[in-house]
Amino acid sequence: MTAPPLGGENIVRYASELIGATPLLELVRTGSGSRLLLKLEQFNPTGSAKVRMAREMVLRAEHSGELAPGGHIVEPTSGNTGTGLALIALERGYTFTAVVDDHAAKDKLRAMKAMGARLVTVDSDGRGGPSSVRRRNIAAEIAATSGAYQPDQHNNPHNNAGYRDLAAELRKDLATDIDYLVGAVGTGGSLCGTVEELRRLGSGVCAIGVEPAGSIIFGGDPGPYRQTGAGSPAGFPVGRNVKYEVIDEDFRVGDIEAFATARVAARRTGILIGGTAGAAVHVALRRLVRFPAGSTVVVLVCDAGEKYLDSVYDEDWLVARGLYDRATEQRIVRLFRAYDESLRLAALDLERTGA
Incomplete structure (x- = not known):
């Protein structure tokens, strides 16, 4: 046969x-x-839509020169942007630091760590809400002192552009x-x-x-x-x-x-x-x-x-x-x-x- x-x-x-x-x-x-x-x-991959925009922001930063080979990425995140950035960072040879709080789902934090991300944890607001302002401030401090690239997902136009597909x-x-x-x-x-x-x-x-x-x-x-x-x-x-x-x-x-x-x-x-x-x-x-x-x-x-x-x-x-x-x-x-x-x-x- x-x-x-x-x-x-x-x-x-x-x-x-x-x-x-x-x-x-x-x-x-x-x-x-x-x-x-x-x-x-x-x-x-990563179980979220946000991996789309994480990839777009990183690729655009490479193209513009904001992100050099072997560079460092830092971003405040409630988890899904962080897992997306962690994936793209490990594939493309970057270090990634996520600034998080305990309002985030524990499995998102575990996933970022599993992919090699460094987590910087800040206290939540104590009322059941996220500490978004403090996370942003700490991420900005890390970027300023280390020269890391901060995508700033809230204002980066390549966030929105990542959803064209x-x-x-x-x-x-x-x-x-x-x-x-x-x-x-x-x-x-x-x-x-x-x-x-x-x-x-x-x-x-x-x-x-x-x-x-x-x-x-x-x-x-x-x-x-x-x-x-x-x-x-x-x-x-x-x-x-x-x-x-x-x-x-x-x-x-x-x-x-x-x-x-x-x-x-x-x-x-x-x-x-x-x-x-x-x-x-x-x-x-x-x-x-x-x-x-x-x-x-x-x-x-x-x-x-x-x-x-x-x-x-x-x-x-x-x-x-x-x-x-x-x-x-x-x-x-x-x-x-x-x-x-x-x-x-x-x-x-x-x-x-x-x-």
Whole structure:
């Protein structure tokens, strides 16, 4: 028996070559023909969208001469930018120092250390929020005294530019325009950068920004929050990469609702998403019924939930911090069921009327 011919090999040499081409998952469809899709960025190396912009910032710094061969990178981070920079640094021969606090998920800190990053830890703000101002100041001191390159993700234009490929992937993978793009804001890069590129490519997308309740990005009173990777606390200057003119609607979501949505979505799909992604999905679920029939809604899921097994997905951790509310989870379950029922009724109506 003749063996079938061998195919060409599909092998990469560097983990960064695996960045991008992340999948879209349909989370829910309605009887009106609208659908809510998740852009699953946790399938990137490091489990986050932010590896896209980490690579772009480093490559641009090399090109401009800001980062010399064998150089040192320092950046304050809540974790995902840090793991992205740690990966790119080890591949390209740089030393990387991450300035962090204990508000960050422990597994993000462990991942950075596993990839050879040096961690400089500062005290959190003592109220359940990040110490963003202090982290930034210490990173600036390290850069000034050591000559290290600080990308400054909040103001570096190559943060936003790092998501051009994400926009192109969405255009390639969908046979229609995206009507609504929903995502956490944070530094502004993923949402604003993707929307800008989509619009440059001819999309009429409506951008919906989501922030933790207590973040100052959309104004209002500051307060503590446990969602990581998004939000700006009191006193933190919102960076230039948050482009308000790009964002059409803005919402704030509390930790209870964000985490409950992530937990319910995990039980529905078997895929774990991060807490800030839970907040974005929460807004999309609540708004879906109000969108025009046949709308395509995409949520940017920028983070993997496996990093939060000891927090978002740990009921004891939630209860200890007053963040577990069974009634909230049940409401989200009922919302999913209502959309499923609308789809069933639409199918029955089509069968009965043929129209």
